[in-house]
Amino acid sequence: MKMIRAIVRPEKATEIMTELSDAGYPSVTKIDVVGRGKQRGVKVGDMHYDEIPKEILMIVVKDDGAKEEVVSIIQKTAKTGNGTFGDGKIFVTEVEESYTISTGVKEL
Numbered sequence: 444m445k446m447i448r449a450i451v452r453p454e455k456a457t458e459i460m461t462e463l464s465d466a467g468y469p470s471v472t473k474i475d476v477v478g479r480g481k482q483r484g485v486k487v488g489d490m491h492y493d494e495i496p497k498e499i500l501m502i503v504v505k506d507d508g509a510k511e512e513v514v515s516i517i518q519k520t521a522k523t524g525n526g527t528f529g530d531g532k533i534f535v536t537e538v539e540e541s542y543t544i545s546t547g548v549k550e551l
Contacts, residue, residue: 456500
């Protein structure tokens, strides 16, 4: 299994979740976060904003090619215009196992 974590603009999160659901990936965890990327925040006039609001979307998929489809959907939907700083980042990691709390069922 793979865990896909995408840090995206808040205004894009709902659209991404809709696209994922329409493609057969309805299970998504969404977390409100703040942070900054390589641009080290945003400067507007004399003000420097170090903490920029973002959303993290977390999706776990099987290793059957779903990873590529999910990453593609997120990339396509999250991108603004010609692609700007702050559009986000996607991380893919291995999931060794998972457990359903209510049933105790273990998935590999």
